[in-house]
Amino acid sequence: MRPLPIAAAVAFALTLPALGAEADKLSTSAEIKTIHCGHLIDTEAGKLLGESTIVIEGARIREVRSGKADVAGAQQNIDLATSTCLPGLIDSHTHLTGETSPTGYTDQFRWNVADYAIRSTVYAKRTLDAGFTTVRNLGDNDGESIALRNAINAGIVPGPRIFTAAQAIGSTGGHADGTDGYRKDLAGDPGPKVGIINGVDDAWKAVRQHYKDGADVIKIMPSGGVLDESSSVDNAQMTIEEIKAVVAAAHDYGFIVAAHAHGAEAIRRAVIGGVDSIEHGTFMNDEDMKLMKEHGTWYVPTIIAGKYVEEKANVPGYYPPQVAAKAKQVGPIIQATAGKAYKAGVKIAFGTDAAVYPHGENAKEFKYMVEAGMPPMFVIQAATTHAAQLLKKEKDLGSLAPGKFADVIAVEGNPLDDVTLLQKVRFVMKAGERYE
Known part of the structure; x- marks a missing residue:
């Protein structure tokens, strides 16, 4: 492997945080968060689920539990009990x-x-x-x-x-x-x-x-x-x-x-x-x-x-x-x-x-x-x-499932009854980070 020119080496170094920003959160910060959802849309099964808890570790989903669950070690618990959660x-x-x-x-x-x-x-x-x-x-x-x-x-x-x-x-x-x-x-x-x-x-x-x-x-x-x-x-x-x-x-x-x-x-x-x-x-x-x-x-x-x-x-x-x-x-x-x-x-x-x-x-x-x-x-x-x-990113995106990026949004009400509710998103999380 030939050495990189100085400009290219600097450019490569500058990209390192970007390349690892999402993927490395599990190993570096490992912060645990939970989201309590009133309902959850399972896009893989094509079903609306009832009360659910999404457990997030770093940038990714660790598990999805039925009902409202208490998770040991969770540093943050987000209450969306009146909302429907679905993937970003x-x-x-x-x-x-x-x-x-x-x-x-x-x-x-x-x-x-x-x-x-x-x-x-x-x-x-x-x-x-x-x-x-x-x-x-x-x-x-x-x-x-x-x-x-x-x-x-x-x-x-x-x-x-x-x-x-x-x-x-x-x-x-x-x-x-x-x-x-x-x-x-x-x-x-x-x-x-x-x-x-x-x-x-x-x-x-x-x-x-x-x-x-x-x-x-x-x-x-x-x-x-x-x-x-x-x-x-x-x-x-x-x-x-x-x-x-x-x-x-x-x-x-x-x-x-x-x-x-x-x-x-x-x-x-x-x-x-x-x-x-x-x-x-x-x-x-x-x-x-x-x-x-x-x-x-x-x-x-x-x-x-x-x-x-x-x-x-x-x-x-x-x-x-x-x-x-x-x-x-x-x-x-x-x-x-x-x-x-x-x-x-x-x-x-x-x-x-x-x-x-x-x-x-x-x-x-x-x-x-x-x-x-x-x-x-x-x-x-x-x-x-x-x-x-x-x-070709279905291993990382598209559903709320273990191992996938913690991309979660929420709306009030049921978008399956009124799809225009998706024009009024009240909660946005991307790779485990909440955006206001």
């Missing part, structure tokens, strides 16, 4: 380093990366306060979500556990190309170093660059999208060969791959190409759903994003005209597509596209999913056990 929620599709604004298309020419990074700390705290203790961050401007993740892991700022894709990967002029709409002298020719690819070799370069930069997952853009300044929301923008190359490279490096895809053909290519999840899926057809079931591909609907952009498209000047036109195409369709996919048996994980709407309102998605025909227990599982499986 997981949003599988967020963008914590930006937020919707009528000035967003001009802010990008005035703000530096640091401006986005500083604001991201506010968005992260809002997300955590809303009960989302883990997120998959699917795209930023210049890797600033990596810095946000590291700051949260080091305990510098509060926020959810982040698995970030950094910059999305796509084609020249496609939904991932942040220079769409720029005049020629500003647009330049972005390449694989910033996620813009044209061909198989570029695909491998882009994924390897993401590995070098410190990303956790990969996000691709095989179809058009709503908020970029191009004309199509659903055209196919990556070849099957490019998608397969990204997936092959990503899986070599242990990354899962999320595919932003509105159009049916883009969805088909992405599924055949081996991606792990389809995001949005607005114009998904029966063939796509059949393929997704055959390949075991996850679907992340993001209904709230479609509804929000449709609403704002009717506000004069909020979006550029071509963006507003695309928003009006997607908004009326996306919820019905999610309902059809559920009935067809496609695997569904919870995700919202946070930033397209204001951060902290993530739990509105539950109501929209239920309106689409999904049972309340299913939508809660979509944001816990299902999302953990998508992340």
Whole structure:
């Protein structure tokens, strides 16, 4: 093993607290806490349990007992006897380093990366306060979500556990190309170093660059999208060969791959190409759903994003005209597509596209999913056990069970009777630490 350069050695040393912050609590502090819950949702069994006691040691759950139990050696006892406890929620599709604004298309020419990074700390705290203790961050401007993740892991700022894709990967002029709409002298020719690819070799370069930069997952853009300044929301923008190359490279490096895809053909290519999840899926057809079931591909609907952009498209000047036109195409369709996919048996994980709407309102998605025909227990599982499986982190996340991180939230009343209660989280704990 060759010695690290000084700068790299310092960077590595600075990451040590972040890497060990959660995992080492059992061995270093071993503080024992209990939470007494009036009810507890067992997301693995899909059942609402009665009075329960969660025993926490350090960052993880030691055991879950039936009834109100006294635990010897507990340094802290938290009484939530009037509340329903459930695992910390997981949003599988967020963008914590930006937020919707009528000035967003001009802010990008005035703000530096640091401006986005500083604001991201506010968005992260809002997300955590809303009960989302883990997120998959699917795209930023210049890797600033990596810095946000590291700051949260080091305990510098509060926020959810982040698995970030950094910059999305796509084609020249496609939904991932942040220079769409720029005049020629500003647009330049972005390449694989910033996620813009044209061909198989570029695909491998882009994924390897993401590995070098410190990303956790990969996000691709095989179809058009709503908020970029191009004309199509659903055209196919990556070849099957490019998608397969990204997936092959990503899986070599242990990354899962999320595919932003509105159009049916883009969805088909992405599924055949081996991606792990389809995001949005607005114009998904029966063939796509059949393929997704055959390949075991996850679907992340993001209904709230479609509804929000449709609403704002009717506000004069909020979006550029071509963006507003695309928003009006997607908004009326996306919820019905999610309902059809559920009935067809496609695997569904919870995700919202946070930033397209204001951060902290993530739990509105539950109501929209239920309106689409999904049972309340299913939508809660979509944001816990299902999302953990998508992340391949089910050993650590997704349920209140021994050995898993002590990510616990609570609401007054029973969210299985009224899923909108999840918009009013009263208690948040992440990895054994309570957040007010």
